[in-house]
Amino acid sequence: MRIGFVGLGNMGGRMSARITGAGSPVLGFDVLPDNVTAAGATPAASIEEVTDGSDIVLLSLPDSRAVEDVVLTGVLPRARSGQIVVDLSTASPESTTRLHELLGARGAAYLDAGVSGGAAAAEKGALTLMVGGSAEVLEQARPVLELFSGSIFHCGPSGSGHVVKLLNNFLNAIALSATAEVMVAGKKAGLDLDVLLAVLNAGSGVNFATLNRFPKIVHGDYLRGGLTNTLMLKDVNLYVELVARLGVVSPNSSGPLASFGLARALGYADEISNTVVDALGDLSGGVRLHSGGASS
Template sequence: MRIGFAGLGNMGGRMSACIVRAGRSVLGYDVLPSNISNAGAKAAANIGEMVDGSDIVLLSLPDSHVVEAVVLGDDGVLAHARPGLIVVDLSTAAPDSTTRIHRLLTEKGASYLDAGISGGAAAAEKGALTLMVGGEADVLDRARPVLDLFAAQVFHCGPSGAGHTVKLLNNFLNATALSATAEVMVAGKKAGLDLDVLLAVLNASSGVNFATLNRFPKIVHGDYLKGGLTNSLMLKDVNLYVALAAKLGVASLNAAGPVAAFGAARALGYADEISNTVVDAIGDLSGGVRLQEKP
């Protein structure tokens, strides 16, 4: 199966590199040519050339607007789609957009899977991502040998749109835990607590979460784990969740916290920094607190 990959940035580049390390060739397209070479891919001149030279096309793009531009734009994926082609969207996207693209590609005999990813840059580097996939089960079976090159776990979540829906639900919980833990750590710092001890207590108690286990043990010593989701993208994902909740008629009572936290991070100059720096934004608003500084 010939592999094409559009979007070889922070996450896509790492996934492509995993595929290449497994001995497979990747035909890549990115607006930054350096991303293609850094990912170990061969450069396609344009999207159409990439699609024509591939049996499966992977997309790792910032949002639905970019996905639609790549898929539905002039000389895009849809224009070059053909029976048997599989397109796997690894982006975090709006489910409504996803199901529309699925319908349009299906009409041309191609297949479309929405595959949200979790695990961040570290898991992408090791080929240990978790994938949550929407679409036809038999198409996933055909795509799985390629997905297994960079994913440790692949879950079939349901029909088209289900993968991106599960991704939004997961990212909302991630954003809530990260922003709430950041606030707690700033409070702990201002209270004069030993932050390593605080984390040990939290991780042995009911406040434990992914951020206390995996993020803040590094952050308190100055390692922000750069390379992951930015504050702007985290805010985008939370807002996508809010829109989904509104469509479903679900009262979104807990969204205000992460919307405010990541919105503040963006406004204070951390827009393109890893979302872990939300703790510095909260620190800025709390008197210039940094977790690493001695009292």
């Protein structure tokens, strides 16, 4: 199966590197050409060239607008029967189902495959994939997807993968923003932050952020390379739109919306979302959890 990849940034580049590292060539396109070669892919001159030269086209793009632009202008006009397009972005489920229908009319298949685990899991080939679309098509794509993932879940029909991704990212956003607030409070209270984290991780306050993020952040390592504050805010807004359509009340969305909105407003828009703790610290008297500068 010939593999194409469009969008070789923070996540796409790492996924492509896993594929090429396993000995499978990738035909790649990115708005920044250096990203293609850095990911070990063969540069393509256009999205159309990737589509023409691939049996499976992987997409890793920042939002639904970018996905629609790539698919509608570059992929769809050249799509053919039997071809598989896999969207690894975090996108609107409504947009996803529309693209699924359009590609299906040309005989091509479309899978929405939200990813979880961040840059570290991508580098290890241990991402979790939540996939919507045909189960049969997923089995055809599985050998490629397994090159950069540790767990693959079929979540249901088209759009289901992106719905599950939004639910997951909302909980991730709550855990990160709430833990950031707690850690700033712990710092101002004069606590040993390593001890505080040990207590949280042994108690009922444990979450992904306390286990995997803040043990590094408190020593100045922000784990750069993952989701930015801008993209986290985008994901929470997509979640709010989703639950509004479903008729589900969302009193808990105000916290992460405020936290990541503040981070954007205070100059951390394009920084990794872990820097939300610095934004909260800025408004709490210039608090930093560590004494040195942030490591890259």
